[in-house]
Amino acid sequence: xxxxxEFKAFALKGNVMDLAVGVIxxxxxxxxxxxxxxxxxxxxxxxxxxGLDFSNYYLALAGQAAGLSLVEAKKxxxxxxYGNFITVALNFIILAFIIFLMVRQMNxxxxxxxxxxxxxxxxxxxxxxxxxxxxxxxxxx
Numbered sequence: 078x079x080x081x082x083e084f085k086a087f088a089l090k091g092n093v094m095d096l097a098v099g100v101i102x103x104x105x106x107x108x109x110x111x112x113x114x115x116x117x118x119x120x121x122x123x124x125x126x127x128g129l130d131f132s133n134y135y136l137a138l139a140g141q142a143a144g145l146s147l148v149e150a151k152k153x154x155x156x157x158x159y160g161n162f163i164t165v166a167l168n169f170i171i172l173a174f175i176i177f178l179m180v181r182q183m184n185x186x187x188x189x190x191x192x193x194x195x196x197x198x199x200x201x202x203x204x205x206x207x208x209x210x211x212x213x214x215x216x217x218x
Contacts, residue, residue: 110172118171119164134160 078086087093115132123131133147139154150156 107168107172110168110175114164114168114171118167131160132164134158134163
């Protein structure tokens with residue numbers, strides 16, 4: 078089998094297509110969560126901490142002057158941007174919790190779905206004949 082044929086067989090498998098769809102939807106969903114955290118949650122948290130922009134919390138490592146924005150401080154040298162890390166960590170926690178809720182709901186739906194009735198197993202003809210012989214012998218005795 079040539080490499081192209083192997084790749085075609087691999088790429089057209091259902092699992093690969095499902096994964097591709099999942100990655101695309103996940104990326105779009107990640108943008109939504111980033112917006113929720115950056116535009117809705119972090120402003121509330123920064124308001125609770127005195128109105129400071131949480132993403133601009135950093136420690137200057139190259140002697141930058143105090144009060145600069147994170148972007149300006151990075152231009153002047155290395156910074157320890159712990160506020161940005163806290164924002165990203167909060168994004169992850171929210172995303173993980175939402176995915177947990179979605180999986181939990183899917184598991185409930187799967188458990189609630191009625192199972193398809195099992196078809197009666199077809200008894201092989203040899204077994205049927207052996208049963209008839211057994212019954213016939215019982216009736217003669």
